[in-house]
Amino acid sequence: MSAEPGELVAHLFRHSAGRITATLARFLGPERLDLAEEAVADAVEQALRTWPHAGVPDNPRGWLFRAARNRAVDLLRRENTLRGKLPMLAELDVTTDRQGTDDELALMLLCCHPELSMSSQVALTLRTVGGLGIGEIAAALLAKPAAVARRLTRARGWLAASGQAFELPSPTELESRVDSVLAVLYLLFTEGYDASSGEAAVRGELCGEAIRLGRLLLTDRRTDTPRARALVALMLLQASRLPARTDSSGDLLLLDEQDRTRWDRAMIGEGTRLFAAACTGPELSAYHVEAAIALCHAAAEQPEDTDWARIVALYDQLIELHPSPVARLNRAIAVSMVDGPAAGIAELEKLTGHPRLAGYVLLPAALGALWLRADEPRKAAECYRRALELPCSEPQRRFIERRLEFTSG
Template sequence: MPDIPSSLTDSNQLVAHLFRHEAGRIASVLTCMLGFDRLDLAEDIVQDTMVKALQSWRFQGIPDNPSAWLYRVAKNNALDVVRRETRLRQISPEVEYLHQQEATEIMGNVYFFDDEITDSQLRMLFAICHPAIGIESQMAMCLKILCGLSVREIAGAFLTTDETIAKRIYRAKEKIRQEEIRLEVPMGQQLAPRLDSILKSIYLLFNEGYNSSHPDQLIRQDMCQEAMRLGLLLTQTPQTQQPAVDALLALMCFQSARFNARTDDAGGIILLADQDRSRWNQDLIRRGHLYLNRSAEGPAPGEYHLEAGIAMQHCIASSYETTDWPTILLYYDMLMMRKPSPVVALHRAVGVANVKGPVMAIDEVVTLSGLDSMHHYHAILGDLYEQNGQPEPARTHYQRAIQLTTSIAEKALIERKLSRLQAD
């Protein structure tokens, strides 16, 4: 069970926090009980459990162990469903046996120990990432069901619309139901393609936490912690102990190490160049080095190795000025060969500006397509024009970035940049 922050004394906030941490695991366990073809029913039970928590805790107070309360209510709801079924064999042989024995407590013990929850969620991840389902639909399903992201958050991660994501999830569920895809951890040659989808889902979950689309929260550490927990889960299973898993964990460790220095006491953004590096978490940086070194035991470096290498260069630099930008640019060049995309090219432009100057970076960024609706695109272009002594185009792009972002902290940062331009 996750540690519950002492600051979450409001029942609404606590339920939202626990939903993020527990909903996927509870849904995984319920699906094992009810059968994978009843994934929608498992999700409905989880939702109903959260609604009951909101109603009960608001008037009766928060229980001593909120997580255990959720699991108990979800289990009882599932048992009620089982008891109402007239044809138990269509649900699951395991549930039928337990029901016939009237072993309510046994069911609770079998399915709700932490080890079994972990195993259930792993099976769910691999079952959802079935090769019969498109990879983008696999990832959307993982993020929605097991990671607790909203359709809007997933749409932002994929740079698409809410409607597109909703359709992907619906079609994937229909395919799973019609083809009766079962929960199982694949072996041998079936493992690699599924693991790739799972890692991409974890990567997107972490990114949403690291640069949250939520208006009031720049960093959502609960998302980042959940992503890291899932990554650790993969390292603890022999079938999924792969270099790419270690590389992704290294990346998340390096990025998480800077959390405490990314915002001020009022929640304002502190840019990398201005961060107090003594506040960086050295233990996480050491862990990042450990995982990155372990990942090097595999074949040629993949995208997570390269992104972790970039993050490591920032972590080992004693100051922004001493950052090894040529090495970072080299990693970005290699990343573009492995993962060519406008987003990677946009971030690479920061390295280009620091190595070759802002003019060359601007020339590269303005040729990128498909990013005009991203506030990061305009914010970076504004920075580059400002560095190049061109206040007018810088102001134009800063203003466009403000229009596009929903983050209060991002708006405040860009407004400070605009004020600086006016003062100059």
């Protein structure tokens, strides 16, 4: 059996599941989001069974849409309360689904309703719009699959009971709802860019899905905000480095170790243009500043070309806008590149007692790197050993173990 049909189904599910689910949910109502999801999942299973033997249809996405619609009709026939919607649902076709982008945007905003917890917003967006399975969501959120399943059940239950309309929020609510979506997308991208658990150092599919959903916001003038443009620009600039972020064994490479010829120049170009478009008005958000930092790195053809003084100034601006211990950690590393490792160590040591960094593996790892640069291998080794006691992904663990070996060399 050729693997090609299965790969195509996986691709279509990742890129079309949200749109098809959204189109069905528009007719069924948010209270039956579960039925729309089930219909799409069943259509995918049907494709996996039939395409390897019968061949891939001429219009695979249209086939999936019709299969999902037909399955939704079958499921509705069993429910007396929704049978009245059968004629309208049966008339749905691929032409109707052409407005799926609008439906998908409305669904994403619905999944990020502020009455839901952030973890529920993330889980519901990934499952319903992103097409991720429960196991994938659990890995992304560092949660057990059963806990994710319960979270999704509660979120769907709230949507069903709340009577939320399947439409874009009112202008008075839209700005805060878009901000919720941006926070969810950035969390999704960050987990893909720097996986905090598991065997993979990066999960490119999560980064790609965050960028896809970010671009979806930019398709509608009501959600195409400067902050949204800045975040998508930031994600593009960061994702441009993914091809060079790991070696052939899948182990992490530091920024100055990466082969910059492998950076995706098309993504850098798109991110640069989008960042310029985000800066046309007076608004300045944390996403703008982080994108500017990413652009400083993207502009440096060689590590020594990096404008570290400019990056320190940008981190100062970021901390003023959005105080964060992680931003302070990153600033300390930039300070060490301008004023030497001792200056960076002094900044990092101010963070050692911060409660939000108590289990953050990158703090002792960064201290170890700076002590090594300061020619203090014993202190560096202490920091690396402390880092190995904290939760981290397997590639992060191997990276720290390699650095620990340098301290005895």
